[in-house]
Amino acid sequence: MKVKEMIKENNRLREQMTPFNRSYLEDMILVLRASRVDPLRTEELLLEAAQQMLIAQKKGNTATQVFGDDPEAYFKEVIETTPSRPARSKLNYYLMIPWTALTLLFGVMAIVGLISEWTTGSAGMFGQISLFTLLSVGLGSIIFIEMIMKWMSSLSDTDAPRVGKFNIKGFGVYIAIAVVVIYAGLYLSQLFPPFALSPWVSLILSIAGLLGLKFIFLK
Template sequence: MKVKDMIRENNRLREQLTPSNRSYLEDMILALRDSPVDALRTEELLLEAAKLLLQAQEKGKSAQEIFGEDPESYFQQIISSAPVRPPRSKLNYYLMIPWAALTCLFGILSIGGLIMLWSSGTAGIFGQISLFTLIAVGAGSVILVEMLMKWLSSLSEDDKPYPKPFDIKRLGSYIVIAIIAVFAGRYLDTLLPVIPISPWVSLALFIVGVVGLKFIFFKK
């Protein structure tokens, strides 16, 4: 069963619980999902707990009688013994994002450059790249993915976003950061050198990037 399927099944079982048992299970969910336990294992444990609680409820027992007074303490031993994410997984994650973004960039440069070579005899704008562009694509891809992940984490378990109040301070900080980035980008773009690059070199870098993604980041 996939993670989303288990979440939906957990939601279905929760609807059959009494308010006090449901509240207890929700505290368990928060405790375990905030732990370093692997996402798949997390949902397996939560689904097992929901089924066990529902069976106990049918016999007239409460969540406290089954799991104890503290929802977090029930999972402490499980958390310590359950498989967790490898220590280097975050490093690999933050290396993979700019690697993939730059791979796509060189792919675009190679395709555009080869088409321009075939049609006009010169690669044109696809035959050069600014050092600032390389930095911006690498760093910007991490920021963009992090923003996307934060937005996804704000989704409810039924895939509908939670309504959130308008935060004028956060909006103001985003605007300030955007203005600083624009002015810094204009300055750095003129300061940093532009590197000539053949479409064939871009193609070679694209192939290296794809191979690296497969054998470094997506290896089993």
Template sequence: MKVKAMIKQNNVLREQMTPFNRSYYEDMLLGLRASKVDPVRTEELLLEAAALLLEGQAKGKNAKQIFGEHPEDYFKEIAGSAPARKVRSKLNYYLMIPWAALTGLFSVYAVAGLLLLWSTGDTEMFGQISIFTILVVGAGAIVLIEIIMKWLSSLSEDDAPKPKPFDIKGLGIYVGIAIIAVFLGIFLDNLFPVISLSPWVSLILAVAGGLGLKFIFFKS
């Protein structure tokens, strides 16, 4: 059974628990899911615990009588002995972002170029690309993702953005940087060569990029 299916089944079982038992069980759940135990094994253990709890509940027992005084103790030994989960390396992470961004870029060029080619007989702007554009998309994707991640990390516990007073100075700095970036981009774009790019080549690059994401960065 896949992890998503087990999570759905777990949610169904939790609905059958008494408020006290559910609260206790969810403490167990959060602790185990945050541990280094493999995700599949985690959900298997949680389903077993949920079934055991419901069985005891039917006999008039509560979670403490079944698992003990402290929810975190039940899976403590299993969590402590589990091998560490694989962590995506920094290099892998920073290679994946521009790879995905450029895959998206070539996908757009392929689709738009082929549509224009079939409808007008000319690929127009989608028949060529500047080296500068490729560099900006690749590097810009990393910057954008980092900004988004920092913003997400600044959210409050209830996932609502923390209210902040309007910062006119900060806005001015961002606008200034944006204007400089635009003019710098226009200047640098003229310094970098522009290469011809057939929509079919873009399509091949997009497909290759997608396969690379699947088999290099997201391989199991």
């Protein structure tokens, strides 16, 4: 079974779980997919865990009775004995985020710019871009995704819709980075004013970005 097929099957099994068991499995997913375990092995382990959880659920048992109180502890031995991922994997991850964000940016500029040209005869603000915008979207997307991942990992394991302990130190670091990026962007905006960018060029860049995502990052 391929990775995509296992993910699809895992999602199907999650729909059959109680809210608590589903939340527990989702914590397992976060732990394993963020670890250095090979993606194929990751999905195999998660699928096995989901199947075991459903069997236990039918017998009236909860996930904690099967796997323990800590979702991470269950896979601890697997994670610790797995060799570190090559540096390229981490590099690809941090390149993929701004690549995706900029692809979406160029896509929006192309669509709105072309519509504006068709209706008013001019692309207006969607016919130009600045280095500040590119820097803000690229680096800002990494900060945003990292903050989302930190927030998701802090969610409570219980069924109650509340957030667990908030990591104020980590949040402060990301805010500080965001401030630095904004001020750097403002400085660069003075050195490098906006330049013209045709909606058609934006469209080409967006298509190239999508092809890059498919054949470079998502292969």
